[in-house]
Amino acid sequence: MHNVGFALEGAWKVLLAGVILGAGLPALFALGIRSLAWGAGGDAEVHGAGAGPAANPAGKVLAWVLFAVVLLGVVLGITFIVASGFGKALSFEHVFPTIVDK
Amino acid sequence: MTETSVILALVVVTALGFDFTNGFHDTANAMATSIATKALTPKVAVALSGILNLVGAFLSVEVALTVSNAVVKIQDKSGAPKPELLADGGKALLLIVLAGLVGGIVWNLLTWLLGLPSSSSHALFGGLIGASIAGLGWAGVNWNGDGSKLDGVIGKVILPALMSPIIAGVVAALGTWIIYRITLGVAKRFTDNGFRWGQIGSASLVSLAHGTNDAQKTMGVITLALIAAGDWSDTKNIPFWVKAACALAIALGTYLGGWRVTRTLGKGLVEIAPPQGMAAESASAAVILASSHLGFALSTTHVATGSILGSGVGKPGAQVRWRVAGRMILAWLITLPAAAIVGGLMWWIGDLLGGGLAGSLAVFVILLAAAGYMYLRSRRTPIDHNNVNDEWDEARTDERVPAGVAN
Numbered sequence: 001m002h003n004v005g006f007a008l009e010g011a012w013k014v015l016l017a018g019v020i021l022g023a024g025l026p027a028l029f030a031l032g033i034r035s036l037a038w039g040a041g042g043d044a045e046v047h048g049a050g051a052g053p054a055a056n057p058a059g060k061v062l063a064w065v066l067f068a069v070v071l072l073g074v075v076l077g078i079t080f081i082v083a084s085g086f087g088k089a090l091s092f093e094h095v096f097p098t099i100v101d102k
Numbered sequence: 103m104t105e106t107s108v109i110l111a112l113v114v115v116t117a118l119g120f121d122f123t124n125g126f127h128d129t130a131n132a133m134a135t136s137i138a139t140k141a142l143t144p145k146v147a148v149a150l151s152g153i154l155n156l157v158g159a160f161l162s163v164e165v166a167l168t169v170s171n172a173v174v175k176i177q178d179k180s181g182a183p184k185p186e187l188l189a190d191g192g193k194a195l196l197l198i199v200l201a202g203l204v205g206g207i208v209w210n211l212l213t214w215l216l217g218l219p220s221s222s223s224h225a226l227f228g229g230l231i232g233a234s235i236a237g238l239g240w241a242g243v244n245w246n247g248d249g250s251k252l253d254g255v256i257g258k259v260i261l262p263a264l265m266s267p268i269i270a271g272v273v274a275a276l277g278t279w280i281i282y283r284i285t286l287g288v289a290k291r292f293t294d295n296g297f298r299w300g301q302i303g304s305a306s307l308v309s310l311a312h313g314t315n316d317a318q319k320t321m322g323v324i325t326l327a328l329i330a331a332g333d334w335s336d337t338k339n340i341p342f343w344v345k346a347a348c349a350l351a352i353a354l355g356t357y358l359g360g361w362r363v364t365r366t367l368g369k370g371l372v373e374i375a376p377p378q379g380m381a382a383e384s385a386s387a388a389v390i391l392a393s394s395h396l397g398f399a400l401s402t403t404h405v406a407t408g409s410i411l412g413s414g415v416g417k418p419g420a421q422v423r424w425r426v427a428g429r430m431i432l433a434w435l436i437t438l439p440a441a442a443i444v445g446g447l448m449w450w451i452g453d454l455l456g457g458g459l460a461g462s463l464a465v466f467v468i469l470l471a472a473a474g475y476m477y478l479r480s481r482r483t484p485i486d487h488n489n490v491n492d493e494w495d496e497a498r499t500d501e502r503v504p505a506g507v508a509n
Contacts, residue, residue, distance in 0.1 A: 003257035022388025023277035
């Protein structure tokens, strides 16, 4: 059953990439939303009795930084689809992704 | 016009028909969650998905000619048809391909009628396997590969089908759980709005990846038929009109929207909230892209379903309708053999009538009759963009309640 071995070998890689990109990016996005609420203050988050915390501009900045990171991940995903369609591949050899020939 | 070119025309039309069913059967994979959470209206969702499928199909310029090599032995390594199948003007090969395609379409339509998200690639491969067994015997199928890489029916179809829903489900469950943990206590207007946007983005990515993956298969099959009939000889390229026709067929199919399947995926399995929708679609997109990068072939349908189930498991207190899930898994298990039986039967009928024009025409007419019948059946309980989001349990009042059950 050589195929089972090959399949398991592929499966854990897919699982790893899936957890990092498929659960990690949404987690960052969720953090972004949390910061957005933090930045808005008031009733955006559950708070004790009385008026909510004051608005905090840092929250807004942090939120958009996080959204930008997520967006970057998505752009990488699209680049990957397009690149492999044209017979190219994404290489992470130099840490930042570059498009190379397959 | 020779006999072969008429048969070839039938094969091309049937292949485009398969591509079309592939589109509307799989709209749900990308868009069911966005429709269910009302992040997009149903019409806008299918239009967006259709356009992205069209774009995706054009992006896939990689040669997909050898796509059927993983399961059946009708081509050599370069993608050219086996010479022994070309003896009679290519008719032997054309009949196998035609019968296989009909098997795939019939099964796709039947599962659509039942609202079950089954895999279109399994249906296509099943049809081809059945037609090859009928036409070439058991040895005509590449069951287990040659041991050098992941290959054959077991390696390319069955094992990925077992593993991919589980992987996608684990990723989606984890994602959902984390998202709910992180946004605990944040006002609903922030979470719902934000995650709707995230959901639209991730669902779009799934649509694009679907167009790239699935339209390719039909392009490969049509080009194979063209080569067999002697109308094309380049195994390195696909004619532009084939690419354009396949892209349009899958996009139109997607735009039509397989509402019956969308309803099951979006409302039947789990009541989806925007954070779950985003987690499910992100998991699908990541798993599909990662696996195609690693050459680990899998079905978009299995991944999407696994993700949605996972998003139900990961949300604290969410309810998963395991009965619906069970029905669906049963459909997955029988997709390949059922399509194979139809494919084999079609080949047998075509061969009985001489295997030439008469046989091919008969097979084509049977396809039209079956498709027409199932369409008419679907009109009895129509599901479209108006009622796709109705409450699941209300719609099931026709369900039998055993006598004596107190409720």
